[in-house]
Amino acid sequence: MADSSDRGDKPVARLLFKPRQKAKPVEPANEATEDTAPQSEQPSPEKPPLDQLRAFLANQNHMFTCGGSIPIVERPEPTKPQRAPTRDRLSNRLTTDEPRTSDPITIRWDVADMKGGTGQRGNPCDKITLPLAPGSENDIQRLLDGTQPATFGRGREDVYDETYRKALKMDTTTFCSTFDPYSLGIVDTIAQVLLPSIVDSSTHRSVRAELYKLNLYTSPSGKFKKHVDTPRSPSQFGSLVVCLPLEHEGGQLKVRHEGREITYDWGTSSTKPDFATIRWAAFYSDCEHEILEVTSGHRLTLTYNLYAMRGTGRLTGVSQTLDIAHLPLYQAVSNTLSKDPFDGKGGTLGFWCSHAYAFNDPIETPLPDTLKGVDAVIWEVFQKLNLNPTISAVIELEDEWHWLENWADLEPYKSDVEAHKLWELAVPTKQVAGKEFGVFIEQYYQELPESLRLNEIFTSWGRYLDEKTQWLTTPAPKSELQIAYAAYGNQASAETIYSHCAILVDFPAKGGA
Ligand SMILES: O=C(O)CCC(=O)C(=O)O
Numbered sequence: 001m002a003d004s005s006d007r008g009d010k011p012v013a014r015l016l017f018k019p020r021q022k023a024k025p026v027e028p029a030n031e032a033t034e035d036t037a038p039q040s041e042q043p044s045p046e047k048p049p050l051d052q053l054r055a056f057l058a059n060q061n062h063m064f065t066c067g068g069s070i071p072i073v074e075r076p077e078p079t080k081p082q083r084a085p086t087r088d089r090l091s092n093r094l095t096t097d098e099p100r101t102s103d104p105i106t107i108r109w110d111v112a113d114m115k116g117g118t119g120q121r122g123n124p125c126d127k128i129t130l131p132l133a134p135g136s137e138n139d140i141q142r143l144l145d146g147t148q149p150a151t152f153g154r155g156r157e158d159v160y161d162e163t164y165r166k167a168l169k170m171d172t173t174t175f176c177s178t179f180d181p182y183s184l185g186i187v188d189t190i191a192q193v194l195l196p197s198i199v200d201s202s203t204h205r206s207v208r209a210e211l212y213k214l215n216l217y218t219s220p221s222g223k224f225k226k227h228v229d230t231p232r233s234p235s236q237f238g239s240l241v242v243c244l245p246l247e248h249e250g251g252q253l254k255v256r257h258e259g260r261e262i263t264y265d266w267g268t269s270s271t272k273p274d275f276a277t278i279r280w281a282a283f284y285s286d287c288e289h290e291i292l293e294v295t296s297g298h299r300l301t302l303t304y305n306l307y308a309m310r311g312t313g314r315l316t317g318v319s320q321t322l323d324i325a326h327l328p329l330y331q332a333v334s335n336t337l338s339k340d341p342f343d344g345k346g347g348t349l350g351f352w353c354s355h356a357y358a359f360n361d362p363i364e365t366p367l368p369d370t371l372k373g374v375d376a377v378i379w380e381v382f383q384k385l386n387l388n389p390t391i392s393a394v395i396e397l398e399d400e401w402h403w404l405e406n407w408a409d410l411e412p413y414k415s416d417v418e419a420h421k422l423w424e425l426a427v428p429t430k431q432v433a434g435k436e437f438g439v440f441i442e443q444y445y446q447e448l449p450e451s452l453r454l455n456e457i458f459t460s461w462g463r464y465l466d467e468k469t470q471w472l473t474t475p476a477p478k479s480e481l482q483i484a485y486a487a488y489g490n491q492a493s494a495e496t497i498y499s500h501c502a503i504l505v506d507f508p509a510k511g512g513a
Pocket residue numbers: 001215224229241253289291301303
């Protein structure tokens with residue numbers, strides 16, 4: 001649950017980075033410097049179109065969360081057949097003209113200790129139905145008795161720390177409920193908003209929702225401070241939270257992405273006309289979120305992990321409605337590229353993804369299926385323009401990580417030739433793009449000079465992005481472990497972790513340039 005930004009610093013902390021102003025101990029021919037040096041500093045004629053595209057991208061506002069509510073309606077006569085479905089004349093699909101409502105929700109759970117007589121009539125499980133019938137509010141105590149303190153992930157451990165998360169939980173092995181996010185249309189809505197299906201795309205994706213936990217945040221001070229959700233597998237792209245009707249105040253869920261924040265305030269009381277309502281929110285699980293303190297009552301939620309799947313999954317009404325060619329972003333990209341921002345010399349165009357992506361499995365390759373928001377759109381735009389985009393984890397070396405800072409550092413190397421060679425073999429650029437996803441683990445041997453060894457690691461993991469690379473966006477501030485290498489044979493363990501990544505398009509140089 002909690003992020004794990006402290007991971008991975010050690011193995012990559014002593015990277016060789018050659019500061020650019022010190023990068024030329026050997027005088028090369030003049031023309032070679034002319035080609036590359038001015039590009040990053042001075043305005044050049046090819047920059048304005050790319051700058052326009054950068055500004056356009058900076059203003060893209062894509063959904064990172066969606067939510068809704070569904071009234072709970074008790075059917076007066078459970079045996080009475082539902083109103084007969086009618087046939088929609090246009091779509092010829094079965095439909096009802098009633099708004100979507102839910103039956104009351106029953107939760108059943110295992111009763112651990114029978115001695116106290118908590119189970120109903122000696123049964124090994126107990127149940128409640130929400131909303132609670134008037135006068136039966138104290139029944140919630142039985143549910144509380146069936147819960148356990150909720151832990152969360154810190155670093156690589158599950159910890160219980162009430163100052164960070166104060167909540168009670170049930171695992172799916174000990175409870176079940178009649179709530180079904182599919183039949184209520186919630187999964188359809190999430191698919192359309194967070195993983196839209198795109199006309200002509202080779203990526204037909206749908207959503208699978210898997211029940212994860214029952215959570216109870218109770219007053220005083222039930223809360224969960226800001227965190228991102230740990231992905232259970234690389235295909236997990238989001239989380240769904242469903243709040244069932246119990247009286248409470250506070251406990252607002254706040255979801256954030258790139259400076260934007262959406263608040264879901266589900267506080268309610270049984271005197272409100274809309275008390276009998278299910279409220280839900282879904283969000284990309286790399287988006288930071290938190291639950292503010294519950295100031296009275298009990299906030300009861302069911303949480304689901306959301307996975308991207310190929311095909312139509314269990315969606316009821318899959319329709320590929322989004323035509324990329326009609327989006328303004330498509331027009332902006334295609335206009336810019338028609339002017340050849342590389343002026344015939346070729347280069348790489350890079351888009352730092354706006355979201356983080358999970359990886360931990362060398363076999364399962366979840367991308368591009370799990371691309372989120374603007375990342376999915378830019379990928380489809382590049383595809384539509386036949387630009388053959390690739391998605392890579394990209395390491396961005398930070399300036400303070402340099403090791404070979406001064407030419408004088410090479411003093412110990414006996415000959416000038418040896419020193420020059422070493423200098424050239426130091427990391428030539430700040431960015432290395434991985435060939436594929438997955439944590440790359442290398443044993444680190446001491447026999448070779450560190451520069452050679454790290455170069456070997458980088459080049460077997462990926463490729464250096466040269467300084468002609470033009471970035472359309474800036475990288476997200478937080479980046480995570482991409483490569484681990486273990487000193488002295490200690491194997492670093494690889495777990496599911498986030499990776500910031502980029503979508504890259506290579507433009508070959510035009511003939512003779
Ligand atoms: O119960 C909720 O509102 C969400 C809980 C949450 O963020 C989590 O379990 O990771």
